[in-house]
Amino acid sequence: MTFEDFRKWALESSRGAALRWEEPDDDEIMVLLAADDYDAHHVIPVPPIYLMLERGHVHWLKGALPDIVANRSLKQLAFRNSAWVSRDPKYEDQPVDDPKRGEMLMLHIAEKGRYEIWNAEITRGKSSLPRLGAWALYATNKDGLTGALPKHLRKALDSRGAGKGPTMPSADMVLGPWDVPDDFLPNPPYCGPASYARENTISTYIVTYRPEAPGRVIGGQVFVFPESGASQDFVKGAMQALVKAGNKEVTGRQLGDESHYFEGELGAKQLYRYTAVWRYERVFCELSVSGPRGAFEARDLHHYADLQDRRVRANLPSVRP
Numbered sequence: 001m002t003f004e005d006f007r008k009w010a011l012e013s014s015r016g017a018a019l020r021w022e023e024p025d026d027d028e029i030m031v032l033l034a035a036d037d038y039d040a041h042h043v044i045p046v047p048p049i050y051l052m053l054e055r056g057h058v059h060w061l062k063g064a065l066p067d068i069v070a071n072r073s074l075k076q077l078a079f080r081n082s083a084w085v086s087r088d089p090k091y092e093d094q095p096v097d098d099p100k101r102g103e104m105l106m107l108h109i110a111e112k113g114r115y116e117i118w119n120a121e122i123t124r125g126k127s128s129l130p131r132l133g134a135w136a137l138y139a140t141n142k143d144g145l146t147g148a149l150p151k152h153l154r155k156a157l158d159s160r161g162a163g164k165g166p167t168m169p170s171a172d173m174v175l176g177p178w179d180v181p182d183d184f185l186p187n188p189p190y191c192g193p194a195s196y197a198r199e200n201t202i203s204t205y206i207v208t209y210r211p212e213a214p215g216r217v218i219g220g221q222v223f224v225f226p227e228s229g230a231s232q233d234f235v236k237g238a239m240q241a242l243v244k245a246g247n248k249e250v251t252g253r254q255l256g257d258e259s260h261y262f263e264g265e266l267g268a269k270q271l272y273r274y275t276a277v278w279r280y281e282r283v284f285c286e287l288s289v290s291g292p293r294g295a296f297e298a299r300d301l302h303h304y305a306d307l308q309d310r311r312v313r314a315n316l317p318s319v320r321p
Contacts, residue, residue, distance in 0.1 A: 010078035047177035071192030170205035216291035
């Protein structure tokens with residue numbers, strides 16, 4: 001995918017999203033758009049917890065983005081956000097205080113060695129639904145761009161190693177930041193493709209969330225296979241591994257073409273885990289919740305498995321032959 005192709009997609013998708021925003025601080029604004037080494041598109045939201053912390057999305061760009069870029073083999077990035085602007089010099093440093101302030105949608109687009117900033121004016125009528133003006137190129141890397149956004153986007157791209165394998169559509173089939181409690185963060189070392197399954201799959205993705213204080217974990221994974229039948233083998237293998245680890249099979253509602261539920265002690269018997277494994281013709285899914293006894297119940301497993309399954313079903317058309 002060329003830089004020009006990626007730019008066109010990022011500008012068009014950002015326009016479509018902006019027309020749905022009713023307020024300047026709506027969640028949809030804090031989204032990273034990306035393309036990977038395998039020419040797949042990614043839409044990655046900033047987890048809510050980061051927006052509650054000091055420096056918000058900048059903290060996310062600094063801490064989590066390099067891992068995301070590496071784990072998803074991303075080569076092009078576009079970060080969008082809205083900003084207040086003022087034409088009055090009096091409010092140059094604090095445009096939000098200007099009663100006649102304007103609103104601007106900004107899109108930072110980058111690949112290694114190239115950087116552009118585009119903006120478009122947002123206007124709102126009495127209905128609060130916005131209108132977006134024409135996109136205009138504001139600056140490029142030739143203008144000597146500085147600031148937190150250019151710095152962290154460039155750093156993430158420059159520090160990335162070799163591609164780790166396709167992660168789409170699997171990355172859209174696991175739990176997202178808005179599916180888990182607000183205090184849960186993605187755990188980057190345990191998020192990304194499954195290297196051991198790369199040779200036999202179309203795409204894989206593993207995601208793990210936990211709060212800042214360790215103990216509770218919500219994790220899921222999805223593997224997409226090129227042929228039917230492989231998902232059955234993976235379900236059998238997962239079940240055998242769970243039983244071998246001392247888990248017992250329990251009842252649960254049907255998911256996909258085949259589903260199984262397990263629970264049992266984890267590690268040194270200080271933690272307890274609930275696990276669901278299920279499949280579709282060419283897709284294997286697993287979801288687990290674990291923590292000290294009482295931290296989770298079976299109904300929590302069902303809740304998060306249902307959320308993940310909805311994501312899987314929404315993306316099934318993309319894996320059908």
